[in-house]
Amino acid sequence: MGIDIHVAGLTKSFGPQVIWQDVSLTLPAGEISVMLGPSGTGKTVFLKSLLGLIKPEQGRVLVEGTDMVAGSDRKVFRARRKFGLMFQDGALFGSMNLFDNIAFPLRQHTRATEAEIRRKVLERMAMVGLDGEEAKLPGQISGGMRKRAGLARALVLDPQIILCDEPDSGLDPVRTALLSQVLLDVNTVTDCTMLIVTHNIEIAATLPDNIGMLYRRDLVAFGPRELLLTSDQPAVAQFLHGSTLGPIGMAEEKDDAELARTPGTRTFDIPDQLRPSPGLPDRQGAHRHHARVMAELHRLPASARNAITAKLTDPPSQTS
């Protein structure tokens, strides 16, 4: 079962430039969350801060009692073993072939025999569609393949928390959809906590239980997917529709004067959430998410509440 991550008051700046400030949220255990945001809003920095690779100036990231921001190196290193991170461009070791890359965490952290390693690595490679590519070097394969190999490496130790940095960039729409399904199935089987950083609306609308959005140095919102998908905040609505009309500009966020002139929002049709592949058991994260959301339903805005109750005729039992 996954573990939850508590983020409280996190603030990071590079020199005088504030990346984001006072970000507080809890990634619920075993659920899938997505962090949206326009390019350059520090999504990757946020991901790396969760792992303690980048140290924010203020705030805490608590993972089972370990503070990833201010904790001692020894504790942070130990806590990191609970994580699997899929890097934006794979971050494979250039001197090793794909098999050795994916086997690397197993060889470092377990006493598995070479036969066990081989079985597990090949299984993970098949999962991400890389059968038969074991002997290739990272330099010899495409960016999309490197990404999938990076995912296989992140999955190989069955981590309790999986973080994905833009799993969709460099993949075609079909592969992106298939990858979403892979991520959901992984969550179903291992019940891990998942955070996916992306600006792909397709993934955000169909995959996660929770969505957050970083924009203008702030966490705009974080909550059940319906909360963000029905949001009437101009920036969120613009982002969901991929529209040029709204507060988000090409280079910098537009100034407030222009923000005031932006037209009203449209509604976003919430698609059905993905389901585990046939043959897999119920997704425990979905049940927990459902129970949690129902408990705090009264605190959500009306639009989100309506969107959630509209689906109630179709409870999250996942018999397919």
Added chain:
Amino acid sequence: MTGPTAEPGPSAGGVSGAGAVRQTGRLFQLAATTVTMAFRRPFQFREFVSQFWFIASVTILPTALVSIPFGAVIALQVGSLARQLGAESFTGGASVLTIVQQASPMIVALLVSGAAGSAICADLGARTIREEMDAMEVMGISPIQRLVVPRVLACMLAAVALNGLVSCVGVGGGYFFNVVMQGGTPGAYLSSFSALAQLPDLYVGELKAVIFGFIAGVVAAYRGLNPPPGPKGVGDAVNQSVVITFLLLFFTNLVMTAIYLQIVPMKGA
């Protein structure tokens, strides 16, 4: 094994004073971490052997080729000076002492940092910008223990071994030029050698080589782990690592030589 004895000074990076001090501090921190990590298991033996082999393969030939003319130059210079002073019979001792104590560790250091250090810095720098270091840290593996410690140890071992090579080749070259070119007598060369030189001269030469190898390895690793952003940054980092190493080495050499001359009595003194 202690850290480097010299202060890197303002060359350690950064234009402002604070930046230089911070960089210096982080360099020393890396040196200290490397030393403590060297005793932590598991030791990366395969990485160490492959790095040592790599360093040896890129340095042996250039080192030998540099040390022959270097030994010859010292022999010729000392020989001609000694002849003017009428002390020809001491040429052997003087040139051997110079080579074993001074020239040999310096040649080794320049080649280890120029050939091996630059390669280490470029390798680590490329890995850093490809996020391989982050990937390792995410897996809970320290890049310092996994990558830096074997490289620094390999630099040290290679420096010691090369120092032996340079001493032999340099002394041989000096002998050849003194005896064959300048018409010195073999007997005088060897007897002045044994009259003036003593074993501590060799020890201090090897000790210098070890410390120079350590400095070259640590500086290369430091610049490689903290390159300026972008692919061009890696190139700049390599450049800086070689320059910083040279500055540190010459200063360290000065300090070590001064200390050695103070604490070890000269033979026959």
